[in-house]
Amino acid sequence: MKIDRFGHIVSSWWLTGVLFLAICSIYLFFTFGQDPYARWAHFLFRSPAGLALYFCLIVNLVAASFRLVLRSLALKPLSAEVLETMDIRAEMPGRRRPQEIAAWMKSKGFAVTIRGNSMYASKNKFSFLPGTVIRSGFIILLVSLLVSIYSRETRTAVLHEGQETDFFSTKITATGIEATLPSDFLQVGEESSFQLEHAIARLSFSGRTFLAGPGFPTRINGNYYRLTNVGYAQPVLIKSGRVQSRLDMDLDILPPGKTQIVTIPDGNIFFTVSLEPDRTISKGLLKGRQFNLGKPFYRIAVLKNGENKSKPRVLTLRQGESGTAGNVKLSLGKSALYARIQAVRDPALAWIYLGFSVTLIGLALMLTRFFWYQKEMIAVDTGSMLTIGYCEEFFKKWGIQKFYAWKDELLQMDAEKEHAH
C-alpha cells in the first residue's frame, strides 16, 4: 500500500509541477545577484542539491510516462466503482445484454472486449504516444546533457594549410581552407552586415578528407570538429635597425573595423593591424570606400614601447609590399587564410541530438491530440439492470452530449424492435 502511494507520488504531475516551480524559483533567487543564468546552471549541474532536483525530475518524468502507458494499455477492472469514475453513467431499462452493446459499439469503430457480464470498448487506445514521445525525448535530453557536462573535453587550435595537429591523439591535417571573401564590401547602410556565405576547412585523417564548417560538427575518429573562425595568416619580415626577424601573424581582423594588436616576442615594437578600405574611383571621382577582402589591404600602426601612443607611424600595405615607419621596415609575404578548429570529445553529443530531435517530433505529434484522444465505454450487467458509463479524454462536454444521443438511439432501436414484435 505504502509502495503504491509512493509510486503514485513519484509519477504524479503535481510533483513535476513542484519540481519545475522549484527550478524556476531558484533561478529567481539568483536574479538578485550578478550573472544569474551561469550561477543557476552551475547550481543545477554542479551542486548536490541541484543534482538531486535534476535527478528527481528525470525519475518523475520516467515514472509518469510508465504510469500513463500502463494505464492506457492495462486491462481495466470492470466494476461499479470504475463506472463511478466515468464522465457520465446511465442505467438502461429492458433486458439488453452487454454483447448487444458490444456489437453496436463495434459499428461505431470501437475495439470491444467482453469479460463475463461486462463489456469494455475503447477507441484511440494509443493516443498516449505523442506525449510519451515528447517526454522520452526530453528524458534523453536531460540525461545526455548531464553526461555531456561531466564528460565533454574541448580543444581549440589554429590550423594553416598543410599543417598537422594532434587532437585527442588523432593527427589531423588541414589540406585546404576556403572562404568566399567579398571583393567589394561596403561598410555603410543597413544591409552592410558582414556574413561569409561559405567558409570551410578540409581536414584529412588517415587518407580520408572531411569538411569542417561552421554548421553541424563533423565526426572524425569518434571526435567532433567544427570551424569556429577564419582570418588572415600573414607572414611579415621585420627589420628594426640591424635586427631582422620573421613573424607569422594570425590576424583576427574580420569583420572590417576590428583591430588586432601584434607584439613581437624579442623586441620593443608592437603593431595594431586592421583592414583599410580601397577607394573606388569612377570617371575620376571618388565614389566610395570598399574593402577588397580577397586581397587584404592592411593598415598597420607601428608603435614602440614608451612612445606616445596617440601618434603612431602608420603604414598601408598589401601582401608582397614593403614599407618603412621610422627605423622599422616591414615586408609582407603572401597572405593566406587560417582556420580555428574546435575539437570536442563528447560521448553524449549524439544522444543530445537524438533527444532534441525526438522532442521536436513529439511536439509535432502533439498536434494530432486535437482529434486523437481516448474514448472509453464500460457496460456492467448487474442482473436486473445494465449500467453504461462513458468517458472521453478531452472535450468532455461534447462527449457527454454524444453519449445522450447514443442512449436515445439505443432506446429508439428498442422501441422499433418491440413494435416489430
Added chain:
Amino acid sequence: MADSFLIALREALQCGLLLALVLFFPAVAESRRSTRNLILGVAVAFLAGFPAGFFPVFNKHLLANETWTFWRYIAGSIIFYLGILFTVRKPKPSPSIIAAGLFFLGVLLFFFEARALGFLIHDLGAMQEKPLTALMSGLAGMLTGFIPLVLFRKYLRKLPLERAFSLPSLLMTIGALQFAFGGVSELERENIMIPLQRGLLSLLSQGMKSFQSVLLLSEHPFLQVTGAGLARYLSGDRMALALTVVFIIAPPVFILINLFARPDPFVRDIQTPAHRRRTVAFFRSEMLYQAIPVLTVFVVLVVLLHAVNISLNPLYDPAPVPVRDDANENVLRIPLADKLGDFTDKKLRKYVYYYGNKQVVFLAVLKPDGSIGVALDECEICRPADWNVDAKGYAQKGGHLICKYCMTPIPASTINNPGGCNPIPVHFRMEDNKILVPVKELILLYQKVQELEKKGTHL
C-alpha cells in the same frame, strides 16, 4: 500636503475595492471568522508595512525598493495563478485553513502598498520639512479611502457576487487588478510586463546560447551557423513578448475554457417543457454571469500589455535602466552579465543616470568585434522638436542602431566613433567584466551637449 493625502487616498480606495470583492463574496461574508481574519490581515499589513517604509531606522536595514517591487510581483502572480490551481483541484479545506488563507490574502492585499506609502510619505514630509503634517494627511487619506467600504457595505452586500465569481475567478481578478493598479506608482513606475519580459528575454537568450554551445552550434559574428536565425528568433524579444502574453493570458483563458466546457444540464428527464426551458436558461445565464469578470480581466490585461509594448514596431528600444554611482569612486559600474541579461546577446542596453532633475540617458552595446561601445543616447545631428521627445535617441534593428528621428542605420561596429549620425561617444573603461563610466565626465559631456544645443549649433 495634498500629495500625501491624495496618494494615500488612492491606494486605500484601490485596496478597498479588492477587499470588498473578497469581503462580500458569500462564502466569506457568511462566516464571521473569515471576515474578521481578512480585515485583521489588512490591519496587520498596514501595521507592519507602513512603519517599515516610514521609519528610516527600519527602512535602512530592510530590502531596497526594487526588491520589494519584485516580491510584490511574486505575491500578485501567486494570487493570479491560484485561480488555475483551484480550477484543477477543488479544495475542501478546514475552517482554520480558510481563516489562515484569508488572513494571508488580507496581508498581501495591502502590505506592499502600505510599505511604499510609508516610504513615500516620509520622503514627502522630509522634502517639505513637515514630516508630522505629511504623516497626518497620509493617514487621513488612508482612512478616507476606506470610508466608502464602510458606508456602502449594505449595498455591496446585495451585489450578486456569488453568481459572478467562483473562487478561481475571484482570485484571478484580484491578481489582475493588483497588476493593473501596479503598487504606488510614484515609487514603482514599472508595470509587471516590463520586468517579466526583460527577465524572460534574458533567460531565453542565455539559455539558447548555452544550448547552442552544447549542440556545438555556437553563433559567430560572420560565419553562417546552422539554425542561428531560428535560435535568434526563439531567443529574441518577440518570443519573450509572446511568453509574457502567455503568462498573463493563460489563467483567464484556462478559466474561461473550463467554464464553457461544463456539460449542459440533462433536461430530457424533466417532463414539463417550461421547467426544461427554465433549467437551460438558468444554466446559460449563470455561465454568462461567471464569464463577465473573466472577460473583464482579459480586457484589463490586454490594455495593460498594450500600454507597455504590444505594438508592431520592428525597432528594439529598451526602457532605460536606472544606474547609481559608486559613492566612493564616483563611477558607474555596469556588469556585463546580471539579471538584466548578458551583453553577448548583442542587444542594445540603455541606462539612465539621475543628475538633479536631469536624466542622462546613455547606451551600451557589444560590437561585432567583441568590444563594448558606450555612447549618449543622443545624436550629434538630429534634434527632434520638444513635442517629439519619443523620436530622440536610438533603437536597434538587427546589427544596427537606428536613429529614431531620421531612421539612419548605424553599424554597431562604429559605436564610439564620433561624428556623422553616430551617437556621441562616452568615455569608459573595462574592469573585471564591468563597464566603468566616470560620472564626472559623463555629466560634463551631457552638459556640453545641452549647452551647445541651446546655441543652435549642437557640437
